Amino acid sequence: MVRIQVPQRCPRITKSMQYKYLFFNDYSEGAHPRILETLNRTNSVQELGYGEDSFCTEAARLIKDKIGNQDVGVYFVSGGTQANIIALASMLKAYESVISATSAHINMHEAGAIEATGHKINTVKTTDGKLTPENIQEIVSEHTDEHMVKPRVVFISQSTEVGTIYKKSELEQISRVCKEYGLYLYLDGARLGSALTSSDADMELSDIAKLVDMFYIGGTKNGTLLGEAIVIVNQTFKENFRYHIKQRGALLSKGRLLGIQFVELFRDNLFFELALHENVLAEKLSKGLAACGYNFLVNSTTNQIFPILPNSAIEKLKIEYGFYVWATIDATHSAIRLATSWATKEEAVDAFLDDLKEIS
Amino acid sequence: MVRIQVPQRCPRITKSMQYKYLFFNDYSEGAHPRILETLNRTNSVQELGYGEDSFCTEAARLIKDKIGNQDVGVYFVSGGTQANIIALASMLKAYESVISATSAHINMHEAGAIEATGHKINTVKTTDGKLTPENIQEIVSEHTDEHMVKPRVVFISQSTEVGTIYKKSELEQISRVCKEYGLYLYLDGARLGSALTSSDADMELSDIAKLVDMFYIGGTKNGTLLGEAIVIVNQTFKENFRYHIKQRGALLSKGRLLGIQFVELFRDNLFFELALHENVLAEKLSKGLAACGYNFLVNSTTNQIFPILPNSAIEKLKIEYGFYVWATIDATHSAIRLATSWATKEEAVDAFLDDLKEIS
Amino acid sequence: MVRIQVPQRCPRITKSMQYKYLFFNDYSEGAHPRILETLNRTNSVQELGYGEDSFCTEAARLIKDKIGNQDVGVYFVSGGTQANIIALASMLKAYESVISATSAHINMHEAGAIEATGHKINTVKTTDGKLTPENIQEIVSEHTDEHMVKPRVVFISQSTEVGTIYKKSELEQISRVCKEYGLYLYLDGARLGSALTSSDADMELSDIAKLVDMFYIGGTKNGTLLGEAIVIVNQTFKENFRYHIKQRGALLSKGRLLGIQFVELFRDNLFFELALHENVLAEKLSKGLAACGYNFLVNSTTNQIFPILPNSAIEKLKIEYGFYVWATIDATHSAIRLATSWATKEEAVDAFLDDLKEIS
């Protein structure tokens, strides 16, 4: 069985290293130039603080329009862990827990942030990072009385931490099971752009909003300097939501910084165009790798791919490219993660594939 | 593979039910008569509150003597979940976590009490409820940086939640691994009496105290009305420990109630005698069941045993005996849990075995 | 202005000290003999654990009868700090706070237990330990937006930490203000017995239950070994309340211990008789002190009184009586606290007054 390694942190990059490109992640560069331009242009306008500025108002309006639902609440915070802390703390009572995949960001890579707000995570081991209705039913059925926590929120990521996506029918089934058992459904959309523009996608933003109680639209990994837009669909949770934001230290004084960026992403289709760009380049990488005869740890149609390579090839590629070694497959093979971003250039992808062919 | 079921809560007992005996657990009766006598005798003596009475002082002294270490700290609290909350909260920094078996009480049956103090539990699936040095090493090696929690305490139970015990060599190995990795070792001794007097035991109280940083000696499941004695071996944690007790609501005004009971348990060998009584009767049950040809889910030499019976036999036994159905083995068999207590009479065990033979 | 001192902890009592009587507090002795008798008598009966035993059921029924409301929820926990932690945690969302007097037990003497569950206490300085409707209105009016906590529960004690009580009209006014502002009203009844049987009392248990959302009836300071009965009036909070109890470590395995004691207190009028006894003796002390010409820090008609004495007299009394020095009045005078209990004998009161006269 494939043993997922916890990826070691990337090596310290020093000036003397001459990387051709870093595929470490989708936040190695700054923001899309249009965002910087608007920040410059609006810089001297005086605005109210704490997200009550006209840009945040406008950005919320644009997102509501894209979703096709004027009743949702839209709130901007600076990062994904923050979004998850706030969203879950707002939905859970003291004794309630959240169900997630073991590989979920909240379980693996948030340094116990959810537990620090007092809540247990009930985890399910998966191979593709996706929960099934059966996983949820099983956990609910195991929690029978007050000696145990009471599961109340289902946490899913779209795309998942391993690049996979939920199809519409899958999300519908999960949504149905949640309703049946009185659970809330929350979707971490750190990479929602990439999921919605995947070649395999069959949902729009409006579909997501119909099936979950709360979700967030990731900006940081989709072209902004920082910023995530929390969307509250279930009206119950809109009341006093800003108190949660403030209490967790996420109410930026210059909230305009978040508003401006989301206005740029959603005043036309920039959000989707940037995501599509990521996917297209990731797909080019995938096809190139497959053409060289390599397999993948999971099938991903989003901007993170996990090819399995001989360790010898990995060692050579590491000299000029940045990426994580993700999993040990056998004595001589490992899976690596390659991530593309809004800023990745086709030249970088071509160079990687050329160098790969050479060493294969 | 055997699928451990979450035991359903026992049915409401009504007056009209005529149980021969309840083997549900080891806290179905009150306290050992000697404890009640001393409570009566000392009732009108005036004492200081909050555990600063002369009985608590005396009980602590007796326990230190039994351990053979005058430097340990001894503190009394009313229950096991409370003991675990306080002990772990005193040892962990905000970002630190505790390693335990999935079946550990803190993970399964404390309603998220540990997470409610802000800490994650890193769990390991086991078949016998026991952690191995390798389990610990693996979890430590998976936690590499500040994106994840930092494991700091290893939680073990002696006896475990499924009746098994750690042998001395096993505990020594775990202790060594903990020291090597800078982890603290904490032992939940809710059923420590039963573990130390098991036919399989090769340790004394003093051995436990040499190998762990903190542990507690269970009273509730060993003959008291309530009460657990937390023993702090690692001097670091003695400082201000009473603040933790108070903050979690565990500093009883009439702390004498706890002191008096532990004086009775430890002024001679009552603690061990009561535990041995439990074990002897559990062993008689085990042998009787084995003689009838039944197997067990796990091999237990303590006061909880888990025989596998035909569902038809279980249905019949349920009429006159109380016990939990613990695990589904196959379509026609289940494992049940039988627990004996300080108060269980041999007649009850004999009756159960007689009735079992009859229906076998 | 009188400066309330934080009372220093009482001196360690050693065997060589020959105290005539300790007036330190109302929990220096054990339980009322009738309680011990019933514990003895029922000791070998097998019962379900965790408060699902027949004694807890019966005790809850008796309390509901006394209150005259079968719809309230009744839950038993072992101590007052625990009761407060659980009650408040069950009523508050993450960003909500509780309003109390600065002198309130939750603010002064619970080692930050409420804050440890994540909630701020908004305090009001008072001279008599009692909140007024104006205090509440002022705090509410100061909390205007999400940059501040949102006050949601009003915490009062009856009797208060300085022995005073709310009259019915006062409690009605507070209750009305709470309803007007959407606040919940919670009453800490650690010394509710003494309050209800005070010579100044104009309320019964049923009146309390009509005016608050939740309260607890103190057993520890009214004749039990331990135990408080939380009464939930507001139906909202009954749902899943036992999860809160379990999560905070307050669900005793042998819950029968609590049930039995409250059955004894409420199967007739023992609860009120014991409280009245305390009050009568405290009143005798008060009258004796007043007859000697001494004044009081506050006017108390319950079992805690706060006479102001010359420091020279205090020094002499300290030799044979135990009590706290509570407040410095001026260079030569201090207020002390004298507390009577269910077990205090009239002889002890007489001796104290005799000795006082002698040194006056």
Add this chain to the structure above:
Amino acid sequence: MVRIQVPQRCPRITKSMQYKYLFFNDYSEGAHPRILETLNRTNSVQELGYGEDSFCTEAARLIKDKIGNQDVGVYFVSGGTQANIIALASMLKAYESVISATSAHINMHEAGAIEATGHKINTVKTTDGKLTPENIQEIVSEHTDEHMVKPRVVFISQSTEVGTIYKKSELEQISRVCKEYGLYLYLDGARLGSALTSSDADMELSDIAKLVDMFYIGGTKNGTLLGEAIVIVNQTFKENFRYHIKQRGALLSKGRLLGIQFVELFRDNLFFELALHENVLAEKLSKGLAACGYNFLVNSTTNQIFPILPNSAIEKLKIEYGFYVWATIDATHSAIRLATSWATKEEAVDAFLDDLKEIS
């Protein structure tokens, strides 16, 4: 007595309003142009995430140089509430508390963020927002045992929430008292720039670092889009500090955004120049108001001033200027708060003073 009002939130600004200038706060505009230029220039450089980029490294080096101490730890987070949450959570054990003025940001305006991490705040009422050594001693002396929290950190703001500053001798005395009582000293420097460049200032950054255990240098209110630099002086707290940052959701993926801004502030004297600009304009406002015969609620030499004006004048000024009404002085007078920022133009100050003269 002057009654400090909780300032009402500013009115919603609509397009139709024609404000001459908003003196609401010091974060109404964006960032200093030089910061935006550098963000633009470095946008396409690939960097590691989570503050491990070369800009954060460089910014930390520059700050260490300015402080003149290479051993301090420097960490960047996005906001002041976040900085306070992380700093205090890293310094406090579960039962420990923080001492602050009632008016402290952590007590008044962080929605219970500190309590949400489990810690009580022990507050002292002050008229000028400043703690004295006596305040600290008094609180420490009131907290005597484990029934109460244990004060461990002293929180001060420089400049304070009402614009005042600690002189060097005052800070030295507080530092000395903290050392004497085993307390840590933490300084909230949201407006540290303004404090250090005040006409009344007698300290440099290096002085602060010698006297406190931890502090933060505010960027948001001193010319950045967002960002505060936490400086750890006490080596104890450097270990694993990044875990705290991550756990509270404050480890930005694109940490470069913070690094770049602090490089710009500290690669020369921009940080101090911007602060001085604020102070100079605030002083001009103060002098102009004084020249018109107005008094002040507190004497401030930083960028927040609190003049007392007739309500009639306030009503008129409100039409064209934005500011908070801060305190009711008497039936016809109130104090208002005027804040200047790095971006305030002298013309705005002149216009305000001209308009004021006209209506005086």
